[in-house]
Amino acid sequence: MAAAALCWALSAARQVLPSPCPRQVRSYYVDWRMLRDVKRRKLAYEHADERLRINAIRKNSILPKELQEVADKEIAALPRDSCPVRIRNRCVLTSRPRGVKRRWRLSRIVFRHFADHAQMSGVQRAMW
Amino acid sequence: STSSVLSEDKDKSSASKDSTPEGAAKEGGAETPMQKLLDVIGDMKVEVSYRKKLQQLKASENKKQAMNKLEGPDSENSQGITEDTQRGKPLNPELVKAASAVASSLPHNKKQTESELLAQLRRHEETTDKQKKRGTLNIRNVISEMTIKKQSPAQRGVRLSGRISLQLDEDDQRIRRERSLAQPMDSRSLKVGKRLNIFTKASTEPEHALKTVSSPTIWDLEFAKEVAAVTAQPPRNGFEEMIQWTKEGILWEFPIDNEVGMEDDAEFHEHIFLEKHLEGFPKEGPIRHFMELVICGLSKNPYLSVKQKVEHIEWFQNYFEEKKELLQEI
Numbered sequence: 001m002a003a004a005a006l007c008w009a010l011s012a013a014r015q016v017l018p019s020p021c022p023r024q025v026r027s028y029y030v031d032w033r034m035l036r037d038v039k040r041r042k043l044a045y046e047h048a049d050e051r052l053r054i055n056a057i058r059k060n061s062i063l064p065k066e067l068q069e070v071a072d073k074e075i076a077a078l079p080r081d082s083c084p085v086r087i088r089n090r091c092v093l094t095s096r097p098r099g100v101k102r103r104w105r106l107s108r109i110v111f112r113h114f115a116d117h118a119q120m121s122g123v124q125r126a127m128w
Numbered sequence: 129s130t131s132s133v134l135s136e137d138k139d140k141s142s143a144s145k146d147s148t149p150e151g152a153a154k155e156g157g158a159e160t161p162m163q164k165l166l167d168v169i170g171d172m173k174v175e176v177s178y179r180k181k182l183q184q185l186k187a188s189e190n191k192k193q194a195m196n197k198l199e200g201p202d203s204e205n206s207q208g209i210t211e212d213t214q215r216g217k218p219l220n221p222e223l224v225k226a227a228s229a230v231a232s233s234l235p236h237n238k239k240q241t242e243s244e245l246l247a248q249l250r251r252h253e254e255t256t257d258k259q260k261k262r263g264t265l266n267i268r269n270v271i272s273e274m275t276i277k278k279q280s281p282a283q284r285g286v287r288l289s290g291r292i293s294l295q296l297d298e299d300d301q302r303i304r305r306e307r308s309l310a311q312p313m314d315s316r317s318l319k320v321g322k323r324l325n326i327f328t329k330a331s332t333e334p335e336h337a338l339k340t341v342s343s344p345t346i347w348d349l350e351f352a353k354e355v356a357a358v359t360a361q362p363p364r365n366g367f368e369e370m371i372q373w374t375k376e377g378i379l380w381e382f383p384i385d386n387e388v389g390m391e392d393d394a395e396f397h398e399h400i401f402l403e404k405h406l407e408g409f410p411k412e413g414p415i416r417h418f419m420e421l422v423i424c425g426l427s428k429n430p431y432l433s434v435k436q437k438v439e440h441i442e443w444f445q446n447y448f449e450e451k452k453e454l455l456q457e458i
Contacts, residue, residue: 049440049443053440053443053444056422057418060418062414062421063415063418064414064455064458066454066458067451067454070454
């Protein structure tokens with residue numbers, strides 16, 4: 001099962017970029033937690049429409065309550081990883097769960113590292 | 129210039145005829161092949177240089193004088209006939225008919241062209257009969273036999289060079305002439321080159337059909353990727369880098385088009401007036417009330433396409449149909 005997951009992760013992560021520019025090529029996710037987060041995002045994307053519609057039936061004052069109870073049960077029956085609440089915005093490079101700036105998707109440490117080496121466009125040390 | 133033009137014409141026509149023993153130019157297909165022939169001749173005429181033209185004019189004048197010496201076209205025909213009897217091989221009657229048809233279609237001396245075409249056919253039959261390795265000797269024999277028609281060697285040389293060095297500029301004439309005379313006549317061999325399909329109906333060429341493979345193999349894809357990777361050089365300057373980024377999609381195209389990737393062909397009324405999709409629902413009751421609210425919300429949504437909105441409503445329809453039994457208990 002682990003091997004299958006690994007293969008799946010590899011096939012998911014690998015992108016064919018026939019570009020000659022020497023960029024850093026990452027063919028693996030940083031760690032397993034990041035992989036799980038990726039899976040959750042995928043499932044959430046797939047079930048997003050269904051969840052929206054079932055919730056529209058549930059959070060309703062017009063439809064009969066029996067229908068709403070049935071809808072409750074249906075949404076609970078969906079896979080647990082399909083809810084968007086479980087997604088955690090991790091750092092893209094280090095998979096750090098905390099201290100992540102949303103605009104750059106990087107943790108504070110990586111952000112500082114790149115900004116100091118002048119590799120972040122438009123970012124400067126603040127001085128006032 | 130007529131004689132050289134005709135000689136080239138003979139080359140092409142006899143080449144195609146030789147390869148197709150059927151040969152008969154039928155009326156249905158005669159028009160387009162004739163046009164093709166004429167086009168070919170027309171193209172060839174353009175490439176002849178001015179110097180060649182002069183020589184050819186001289187040659188044609190001399191030839192005409194020689195012809196005149198032979199007391200007109202009747203004796204020429206009789207000569208042609210005697211040549212036929214001398215060779216001792218009857219030509220294919222279809223070929224003869226084809227030659228006459230070609231000669232009649234061309235806007236020059238008809239009998240002369242016909243006789244020349246027939247003579248050319250004769251020669252080619254001879255060469256194909258003998259071994260092809262000895263092609264040079266055969267042709268030289270043929271050329272020597274051409275003296276029967278009382279042509280001077282100077283005209284012969286002119287004719288040869290006119291046949292071979294068509295595509296040359298005036299500069300390369302001398303060099304190429306030596307080379308051409310030194311080489312065997314098969315330098316412009318008959319079997320080489322694409323068929324014009326003038327005298328046969330174009331066979332549908334199953335080779336080409338086979339070549340167009342519907343599903344390119346994995347190896348082809350890999351090869352294509354390799355080639356692309358090798359040929360893609362790193363950008364030399366900022367402009368090329370920006371071009372590369374635009375191709376990849378990293379950089380937008382300027383002036384910025386706000387509707388890139390959005391191909392919604394539907395009009396505004398299809399987005400707003402969605403009541404026609406509500407036909408599957410009961411006309412009264414809480415469900416109808418609920419669906420009207422849904423439609424109100426969808427009509428105000430600018431982010432979904434019409435297709436997505438219709439799918440939304442259909443999902444609800446399916447859902448409520450599944451729950452019909454439950455609803456009827458209530």
